[in-house]
Amino acid sequence: xxxxxxxxxxxxxxxxxxxxxxxxxxxxxxxxxxxxxxxxxxxxxxxxxxxxxxxxxxxxxxxxxxxxxxxxxxxxxxxxxxxxxxxxxxxxxxxxxxxxxxxxxxxxxxxxxxxxxxxxxxxxxxxxxxxxxxxxxxxxxxxxxxxxxxxxxxxxxxxxxxxxxxxxxxxxxxxxxxxxxxxxxxxxxxxxxxxxxxxxxxxxxxxxxxxxxxxxxxxxxxxxxxxxxxxxxxxxxxxxxxxxxxxxxxxxxxxxxxxxxxxxxxxxxxxxxxxxxxxxxxxxxxxxxxxxxxxxxxxxxxxxxxxxxxxxxxxxxxxxxxxxxxxxxxxxxxxxxxxxxxxxxxxxxxxxxxxxxxxxxxxxxxxxxxxxxxxxxxxxxxxxxxxxxxxxxxxxxxxxxxxx
Amino acid sequence: xxxxxxxxxxxxxxxxxxxxxxxxxxxxxxxxxxxxxxxxxxxxxxxxxxxxxxxxxxxxxxxxxxxxxxxxxxxxxxxxxxxxxxxxxxxxxxxxxxxxxxxxxxxxxxxxxxxxxxxxxxxxxxxxxxxxxxxxxxxxxxxxxxxxxxxxxxxxxxxxxxxxxxxxxxxxxxxxxxxxxxxxxxxxxxxxxxxxxxxxxxxxxxxxxxxxxxxxxxxxxxxxxxxxxxxxxxxxxxxxxxxxxxxxxxxxxxxxxxxxxxxxxxxxxxxxxxxxxxxxxxxxxxxxxxxxxxxxxxxxxxxxxxxxxxxxxxxxxxxxxxxxxxxxxxxxxxxxxxxxxxxxxxxxxxxxxxxxxxxxxxxxxxxxxxxxxxxxxxxxxxxxxxxxxxxxxxxxxxxxxxxxxxxxxxxxxxxxxxxxxx
Numbered sequence: 001x002x003x004x005x006x007x008x009x010x011x012x013x014x015x016x017x018x019x020x021x022x023x024x025x026x027x028x029x030x031x032x033x034x035x036x037x038x039x040x041x042x043x044x045x046x047x048x049x050x051x052x053x054x055x056x057x058x059x060x061x062x063x064x065x066x067x068x069x070x071x072x073x074x075x076x077x078x079x080x081x082x083x084x085x086x087x088x089x090x091x092x093x094x095x096x097x098x099x100x101x102x103x104x105x106x107x108x109x110x111x112x113x114x115x116x117x118x119x120x121x122x123x124x125x126x127x128x129x130x131x132x133x134x135x136x137x138x139x140x141x142x143x144x145x146x147x148x149x150x151x152x153x154x155x156x157x158x159x160x161x162x163x164x165x166x167x168x169x170x171x172x173x174x175x176x177x178x179x180x181x182x183x184x185x186x187x188x189x190x191x192x193x194x195x196x197x198x199x200x201x202x203x204x205x206x207x208x209x210x211x212x213x214x215x216x217x218x219x220x221x222x223x224x225x226x227x228x229x230x231x232x233x234x235x236x237x238x239x240x241x242x243x244x245x246x247x248x249x250x251x252x253x254x255x256x257x258x259x260x261x262x263x264x265x266x267x268x269x270x271x272x273x274x275x276x277x278x279x280x281x282x283x284x285x286x287x288x289x290x291x292x293x294x295x296x297x298x299x300x301x302x303x304x305x306x307x308x309x310x311x312x313x314x315x316x317x318x319x320x321x322x323x324x325x326x327x328x329x330x331x332x333x334x335x336x337x338x339x340x341x342x343x344x345x346x347x348x349x350x351x352x353x354x355x356x357x358x359x360x361x362x363x364x365x366x367x368x369x370x371x372x373x374x375x376x377x378x379x380x381x382x383x384x385x386x387x388x389x390x391x392x393x394x395x396x397x398x399x400x401x402x403x404x
Numbered sequence: 405x406x407x408x409x410x411x412x413x414x415x416x417x418x419x420x421x422x423x424x425x426x427x428x429x430x431x432x433x434x435x436x437x438x439x440x441x442x443x444x445x446x447x448x449x450x451x452x453x454x455x456x457x458x459x460x461x462x463x464x465x466x467x468x469x470x471x472x473x474x475x476x477x478x479x480x481x482x483x484x485x486x487x488x489x490x491x492x493x494x495x496x497x498x499x500x501x502x503x504x505x506x507x508x509x510x511x512x513x514x515x516x517x518x519x520x521x522x523x524x525x526x527x528x529x530x531x532x533x534x535x536x537x538x539x540x541x542x543x544x545x546x547x548x549x550x551x552x553x554x555x556x557x558x559x560x561x562x563x564x565x566x567x568x569x570x571x572x573x574x575x576x577x578x579x580x581x582x583x584x585x586x587x588x589x590x591x592x593x594x595x596x597x598x599x600x601x602x603x604x605x606x607x608x609x610x611x612x613x614x615x616x617x618x619x620x621x622x623x624x625x626x627x628x629x630x631x632x633x634x635x636x637x638x639x640x641x642x643x644x645x646x647x648x649x650x651x652x653x654x655x656x657x658x659x660x661x662x663x664x665x666x667x668x669x670x671x672x673x674x675x676x677x678x679x680x681x682x683x684x685x686x687x688x689x690x691x692x693x694x695x696x697x698x699x700x701x702x703x704x705x706x707x708x709x710x711x712x713x714x715x716x717x718x719x720x721x722x723x724x725x726x727x728x729x730x731x732x733x734x735x736x737x738x739x740x741x742x743x744x745x746x747x748x749x750x751x752x753x754x755x756x757x758x759x760x761x762x763x764x765x766x767x768x769x770x771x772x773x774x775x776x777x778x779x780x781x782x783x784x785x786x787x788x789x790x791x792x793x794x795x796x797x798x799x800x801x802x803x804x805x806x807x808x809x810x811x812x813x814x815x816x817x818x819x820x821x822x823x824x825x826x
């Protein structure tokens with residue numbers, strides 16, 4: 001076996017491990033570990049798509065969580081405000097589609113009194129269980145969220161066309177903050193800080209290979225998230241190794257030179273924004289359905305910092321390294337959560353772990369610019385190249401100096 | 405809003421014509437082979453203010469885009485927006501109560517001066533290192549934290565001036581050490597993309613500092629006591645103090661404008677330090693060296709200035725300025741480890757709005773952002789909503805600046821080095 005095949009083999013082993021894990025693992029903290037892994041996959045999608053945007057294309061966008069929020073909130077609002085009913089409610093705005101009515105529920109925001117119900121709840125009280133209202137399918141919410149994420153990516157991509165480096169970072173940070181402020185401000189529609197509830201990913205449960213899984217079961221969302229991660233990685237890998245990857249890397253190195261050599265920089269810059277923001281929106285929508293709630297706190301700068309740090313510590317110029325880094329760091333952060341006591345002092349690890357994490361981020365940047373995982377991959381896949389180069393060079397020097 | 409449709413109609417009309425104006429004007433100036441650097445800005449402002457009536461003559465005559473032609477339509481556009489708001493919401497305090505408006509304007513100016521001062525530090529870092537320090541807000545937070553802890557927890561009864569000086573000294577050292585440890589690879593050509601490296605590493609510093617403070621000081625809000633009480637004054641007489649009336653914590657002018665003591669003191673200190681800073685930058689050798697490095701690194705190096713040392717000085721000084729702003733404001737706002745995020749974003753906005761490395765630009769930008777925020781928080785009808793949108797006001801200013809005039813108010817058109825790119 002050649003050494004350069006080891007990373008691919010290790011990748012296959014990791015995939016096989018994650019495929020088998022839910023069935024093999026049986027300890028008491030099963031649900032906890034499973035939800036950790038689901039969150040890990042979610043961060044892995046965000047980190048790897050961000051590494052495509054920042055590491056490959058050189059667009060240091062801090063708005064990735066904003067795109068995630070666009071996806072999640074589109075899905076949430078869609079599930080929250082749209083229903084199908086066989087009978088007209090005559091209270092809500094509604095349209096006849098086929099033999100069903102599309103009911104658009106009115107926005108009432110957060111209310112504690114039961115008197116002030118939205119129009120659909122009022123109608124349901126009047127019907128008293130005689131009519132069954134169907135919520136919108138979850139997959140449609142996810143698709144809409146992804147499409148909306150792509151549209152926002154297109155818009156932001158168009159707006160940031162003339163911006164570079166620091167300006168781009170500031171503008172995208174601004175976009176993310178405006179979005180967060182809008183969501184927290186429009187309480188009537190988005191319920192503000194309270195967050196908006198979302199249905200389960202599989203509200204009715206699901207039967208897979210002859211086994212029924214409840215809606216709260218962890219296995220279906222685990223595999224949904226895992227396959228999404230694999231799909232995103234496959235797409236990103238295809239893009240990175242195709243002409244597209246070459247062009248966006250040219251964009252990163254020197255935009256003007258790339259344009260002068262005939263790369264359509266406008267097109268590729270926008271394309272990379274659209275693709276990565278669609279992935280972020282997809283991850284956001286699925287994660288929202290899995291945890292049943294989305295709130296503006298998910299868009300905070302802390303979340304963006306986590307994604308950035310995961311990608312940087314893993315390795316920003318390799319999507320797989322970023323994804324693996326995200327999963328590992330998600331785990332390490334959770335393990336470090338346990339507070340402990342030294343004498344009279346209680347060390348609150350929920351905060352200190354983030355300090356450690358920040359220091360690790362700075363040290364990685366300072367001393368291992370390629371991240372911590374890329375060097376390992378490179379050691380196996382390219383190590384022989386380096387050795388050969390050194391051998392050739394010494395041979396060349398020997399020849400030039402007349403030694404044998 | 406009572407007639408909100410008026411406001412939204414006018415706003416969409418303005419947006420439509422400003423988009424049309426920016427594209428068409430630029431196109432026409434390009435076609436006639438004229439200077440296009442300001443064409444899009446003038447076109448969009450002309451479109452926003454008087455719509456097609458301004459755009460048609462502009463495009464037919466294609467006059468030279470003088471400063472007057474740039475400022476007048478921009479002011480007119482703001483005026484149109486204000487008039488539309490007044491018609492849409494005649495009951496609003498911003499329209500009916502002149503004392504409220506005056507109060508908002510004065511308070512906006514005062515807070516704007518402080519914002520501008522803080523942005524000055526960022527501008528200094530930006531113009532010399534070519535890097536946006538994402539840790540600027542954390543220096544601000546630490547300045548306030550140290551001052552609070554020194555005056556209220558560690559040494560109760562300590563003179564606040566000593567605490568403020570200690571906070572400044574500490575942040576200066578912190579900035580210098582961080583620059584030496586983490587930012588040096590940028591200038592030595594060891595990193596492929598220095599600007600991005602700078603962004604990420606200062607981002608890491610911000611993250612670390614914020615959670616370090618949260619871990620050591622806790623997440624409860626603090627508020628320092630007032631440093632100084634006003635003397636009780638009644639002018640012109642104690643019976644009829646229409647001109648000026650003070651209590652210990654606030655000051656009232658003309659019976660309509662109320663200014664709180666901490667903010668006035670903070671603004672006063674900022675102005676004094678700003679004058680000192682201007683003297684330092686213009687008159688001393690080190691200050692001149694700093695400005696020289698910001699203009700041209702290589703030429704400065706040839707003239708015997710060590711640019712690396714200037715980098716260290718600029719980063720430390722920039723952090724110290726932010727810390728001073730924080731130390732002055734800890735008596736006005738309640739202080740949390742997360743308090744730096746919004747001022748940091750605001751400083752970015754001001755730096756971009758004022759133009760890179762421009763000190764007067766940073767100051768004017770600060771005042772503009774202060775006024776915009778005062779208008780935003782004071783005039784939006786639903787107070788809760790207005791408060792939620794606080795971070796968004798300055799971001800809207802940023803978006804408009806980057807779209808319309810990326811060089812900012814006083815930006816250099818042909819800047820060299822890393823910060824010339826955007």
